[in-house]
Amino acid sequence: MQTKRRTRVTKNPSSNGAHEDRESLSHLLAPTDEEARAGIVSPLIEQAEYSDEEQRRRRARSRNFMITATLVFSVAIIMVISSLAPKYDWFKRKDYNGDGNGTSVSFVVSEGDTNGQIAANLEEAGVIADAGRFLETYQKDAADKFIQPGDYDLQEHMSSSAAISQLVGDQDANSIYLAIPQNMRKDEAYQAIADALGVNITEVSKYDKELDTFGIPKKFPNLEGWLHPGEYRFEQGTSAEDVIRTLVDHTKSELKAANITSEDDQFHVLTVASILEFEATARDYKPVAGAIENRLDNPDGETGGFLQSDATVAYGLGKKTYHISNEEKQDASNKYNTFYYQGLPAGPIGSPATEAINAAANPDKNDYYFWVTVNLDTGETKFAKTFEEHEKNVEEYNQWCSDNEGKCV
Known part of the structure; x- marks a missing residue:
């Protein structure tokens, strides 16, 4: 009977470098003839088959993948910023400089207009850049003065300070102010x-x-x-x-x-x-x-x-x-x-x-037919067509009150 055995190859001391070491180890773990016919291969064959050129190509593919992934991520970030910036006014100009660009604007302050309404109307008319900045400046520089109802000759692209100065003028600080x-x-x-x-x-x-x-x-x-x-x-x-x-x-x-x-x-x-x-x-x-x-x-x-x-x-x-x-x-x-x-x-x-x-x-x-505000902080209101549906919404309101003690009084 023929004896099956693995062929052992010892390392040749005169062999050169890592290549020979890998070749020797590959021979050492090589399958027998019967194992080879069964499809069993050495675990080091795949690694052994990578030439220096193949390894360079693999590193290049990995580098290219990272570059591509970085570019895709960067494009995604840019798209997100582009979509959200208009909504949140990230790049919106907050104020203009100076007394205007020379283009006249006839502006009307109606009786009962709040400062917030006036600021919004000024921004819409192109007089100021931002209503919020106008209100901040007004509170800082002219909190003791009031914008009287009437017609005003303003200009486009005025700074908040310049617009406020025009609107309040040399006003008597003792004029009567009423808020309802x-x-x-x-x-x-x-x-x-x-x-x-x-x-x-x-x-x-x-x-x-x-x-x-x-x-x-x-x-x-x-x-x-x-x-x-x-x-x-x-x-x-x-x-x-x-x-x-x-x-x-x-x-x-x-x-x-x-x-x-x-x-x-x-x-x-x-x-x-x-x-x-x-x-x-x-x-x-x-x-x-x-x-x-x-x-x-x-x-x-x-x-x-x-x-x-x-x-x-x-x-x-x-x-x-x-x-x-x-x-x-x-x-x-x-x-x-x-x-x-x-x-x-x-x-x-x-x-x-x-x-x-x-x-x-x-x-x-x-x-x-039914409505109930289920969150008094946000004002979220839920509607229902039947009382049965409404009862479920009321339960949600009661739960909110339970979770927010002292707010439902």
């Missing part, structure tokens, strides 16, 4: 007016029910809803009556712009608009307005024609809260209790701004 924020109730507005004028609040609140004096329909119970929010500037000596008339006239102009002219429509729009500002953030005004109209238009539906607004109940109770008890929801003495009374409450519950007025005048057409 959104959602401000009439009693708070009366106090703000009294503080601005330096008079007792009774000098202002005495006009509360003098609707004829300001041309307000008698359907309204008082001036609530007509004291348009905004920033106002008045000359020293302006009376409380004239201040109120200015605010009321601003509301009238907004209603007219929204094509709301009849007394019934004015009552409806101002009341709904005031509810919107307490029930939703601006991005949800129109869908919430649509849901309100669905409830009002369908008294036989699941909601029975009831608005069921916590905000209206709270107003009638004379307090500000997100939580209304079941007992309070059954209080018939509260004419703003939209859980007890169908339809709209007795009147507006605050001073609605332009965006809310426009949403109430042009609500979204939708199938919603």
Whole structure:
């Protein structure tokens, strides 16, 4: 019987270098004839077959791969920056230098325009580079001065400082400044007016029910809803009556712009608009307005024609809260209790701004009957067509309140 054995090759001391070492080791581990026929090869054959030239080619391929990967990554970064830069204004110029480029711009500041609105309008008109930078400069250099309503001759590409100087001029620092924020109730507005004028609040609140004096329909119970929010500037000596008339006239102009002219429509729009500002953030005004109209238009539906607004109940109770008890929801003495009374409450519950007025005048057409703000920090509001769906959204709101103690009061 023929004996199978491996052929052993010893290293020749006279052999030259690593090549011979590798060749000797390859012979040492070489398979037998029978192993070779079975397809078994030496584990070093593949390595042994790499010539110096092949190794150079492999290194070159590896280097080329890394270069290609780096280029692809760089292109991807550039594409991401290109797509995000316009959104976040990364490369936006924040200010111009000097007094302008010589191109005149006729600029109008309307009664009630806030500083934020003025800044945005200046940027849109090309007068300043950035509204945010303008407001920062204004707060730093002219916080004690006010931009009066009127027409101004400005220029394109003015620095924020130059534009502010033109707008405030050599203004008397003792001029009267009045701010009426959104959602401000009439009693708070009366106090703000009294503080601005330096008079007792009774000098202002005495006009509360003098609707004829300001041309307000008698359907309204008082001036609530007509004291348009905004920033106002008045000359020293302006009376409380004239201040109120200015605010009321601003509301009238907004209603007219929204094509709301009849007394019934004015009552409806101002009341709904005031509810919107307490029930939703601006991005949800129109869908919430649509849901309100669905409830009002369908008294036989699941909601029975009831608005069921916590905000209206709270107003009638004379307090500000997100939580209304079941007992309070059954209080018939509260004419703003939209859980007890169908339809709209007795009147507006605050001073609605332009965006809310426009949403109430042009609500979204939708199938919603329910809404709830599930995150009071972000204002995220969820809508539902049925009460069953709504209950799930309410659970989410309750969970948020549980996770954010003290915010749902």
